Amino acid sequence: MTIDQDQATDSEKKISWTLTRDENFNFRAAHWSDLHGLLHDALPPDIFFWGHLFLSFSISHDKTSVKVKAKVIQTDENIEIVGDLLVAADGCLSSIRQSFLPDLKLRYSGYCAWRGILDFSGNENSETILGIRKAYPELGNCLYFDLGFKTHTVLYELLNKRINWIWYVNQPEPEMKGNSVTMKVRGDMIQKMHQEAEKVWVPEFAQVMKETKEPFINVIYDSDPLEKIFWDNVVLIGDAAHPTTPHGVRSTNMSILDAEVLGKCLKKWGADNLHSALEEYQSTRLPVTSKQVLHSRRVGRIKQGLVLP
Incomplete structure (x- = not known):
C-alpha cells in the first residue's frame, strides 16, 4: 500500500x-496465516513440535543450558527438551516473563x-x-x-x-x-x-x-517498558518483551525486528559468548521498543478521546 x-x-x-x-x-x-506459512516453508520441517503444550523450564546450575518440559497433547506424555537458549515468544501474557517478573501487571x-x-x-x-x-x-x-x-x-x-x-x-x-x-x-x-x-x-x-x-x-x-529482557540464557522477544497497544502499525514489525537483531547478535558473538550476544540485543532493542510502546499508548488515548496521563 x-x-x-x-x-x-x-x-x-x-x-x-x-x-x-x-x-x-x-x-x-x-x-x-499467510505470514506463518511463509515462515514455515522457509524452515526445516523437523524443528517444529506440533501439538505440544509448554509446561515449565529450568536453567542449569552452571547457566549453560535450559531445560523445557512440555506435554504431548495426543498422548498426554510429558517430554523434556534441552538447549543452549530459550527464546520466549509467548505473547503479552507470557508465562516465561512472569517467572522472572511475577509482580508485573499489564x-x-x-x-x-x-x-x-x-x-x-x-x-x-x-x-x-x-x-x-x-x-x-x-x-x-x-x-x-x-x-x-x-x-x-x-x-x-x-x-x-x-x-x-x-x-x-x-x-x-x-x-x-x-x-x-x-x-x-x-x-x-x-x-x-x-x-x-x-x-x-x-x-x-x-x-x-x-x-x-x-x-x-x-x-x-x-505495560510500562521493561528494564530487562533476558536472564541467563532465557530471552524475551515480541509482545513478551514489550506488550504494546497496536496504534503504531508496528506491533508485528517490532517482533520481526527483535528476531532479526537477536539472530545477528547470536551470529556475531557465537554460542560461547551467549551473554554478550544477549546484552547487545537488549541494549539495541530496549530503547527503541520502549519509545514505541509509550508513543502507541499516547496515540491510542488521543484517538479514543481518553484523558492523557
Missing part, C-alpha cells in the same frame, strides 16, 4: 472528510477492539463490495484510519480478496478467562455491535461488519 489516510466521520450526517494523507507510504499487510488501555475479515472472493461485484469501494475509493492501495467521536477504525484490503477491519470501542475492562487476550463473543454481542456500527459509521462500512463471519474481540493491553 502506498497511501496512508486519516479521516473523520460525522456519525449523524454520515459524511467523512480527510484529515491527513501520505501518498509516499510504504506498507505491506499480510494475514497471519495495563488495560480502556478499550477493546472488534475485529473481522470479510472474504469476498467470488463476490467482487456484490452490492457490499461495490459500496465499500465507493465509500473508500482507494481500498487496496490505502490504509484507512477513520475517526469518530471517542472511537476509531482501521480498514484495509489483504491479498486474496479479503478486507480487514478493526473497531476500537471504549469500555470497562472485561473479565478474562484463560491465557488469551482474544474474547469469544456471543450472538447478542455481535448484534449489538452491528446496531452501534449503523449509528457511528457510514452504511457501507456497517454492512461490511454485518457480513463478516465470526468477528471477535481483542482486549487491548500494554
Whole structure:
C-alpha cells in the first residue's frame, strides 16, 4: 500500500472528510496465516513440535543450558527438551516473563477492539463490495484510519480478496478467562455491535461488519517498558518483551525486528559468548521498543478521546 489516510466521520450526517494523507507510504499487510506459512516453508520441517503444550523450564546450575518440559497433547506424555537458549515468544501474557517478573501487571488501555475479515472472493461485484469501494475509493492501495467521536477504525484490503477491519470501542475492562487476550463473543454481542456500527459509521462500512463471519474481540493491553529482557540464557522477544497497544502499525514489525537483531547478535558473538550476544540485543532493542510502546499508548488515548496521563 502506498497511501496512508486519516479521516473523520460525522456519525449523524454520515459524511467523512480527510484529515491527513501520505501518498509516499510504504506498507505491506499480510494475514497471519499467510505470514506463518511463509515462515514455515522457509524452515526445516523437523524443528517444529506440533501439538505440544509448554509446561515449565529450568536453567542449569552452571547457566549453560535450559531445560523445557512440555506435554504431548495426543498422548498426554510429558517430554523434556534441552538447549543452549530459550527464546520466549509467548505473547503479552507470557508465562516465561512472569517467572522472572511475577509482580508485573499489564495495563488495560480502556478499550477493546472488534475485529473481522470479510472474504469476498467470488463476490467482487456484490452490492457490499461495490459500496465499500465507493465509500473508500482507494481500498487496496490505502490504509484507512477513520475517526469518530471517542472511537476509531482501521480498514484495509489483504491479498486474496479479503478486507480487514478493526473497531476500537471504549469500555470497562472485561473479565478474562484463560491465557488469551482474544474474547469469544456471543450472538447478542455481535448484534449489538452491528446496531452501534449503523449509528457511528457510514452504511457501507456497517454492512461490511454485518457480513463478516465470526468477528471477535481483542482486549487491548500494554505495560510500562521493561528494564530487562533476558536472564541467563532465557530471552524475551515480541509482545513478551514489550506488550504494546497496536496504534503504531508496528506491533508485528517490532517482533520481526527483535528476531532479526537477536539472530545477528547470536551470529556475531557465537554460542560461547551467549551473554554478550544477549546484552547487545537488549541494549539495541530496549530503547527503541520502549519509545514505541509509550508513543502507541499516547496515540491510542488521543484517538479514543481518553484523558492523557
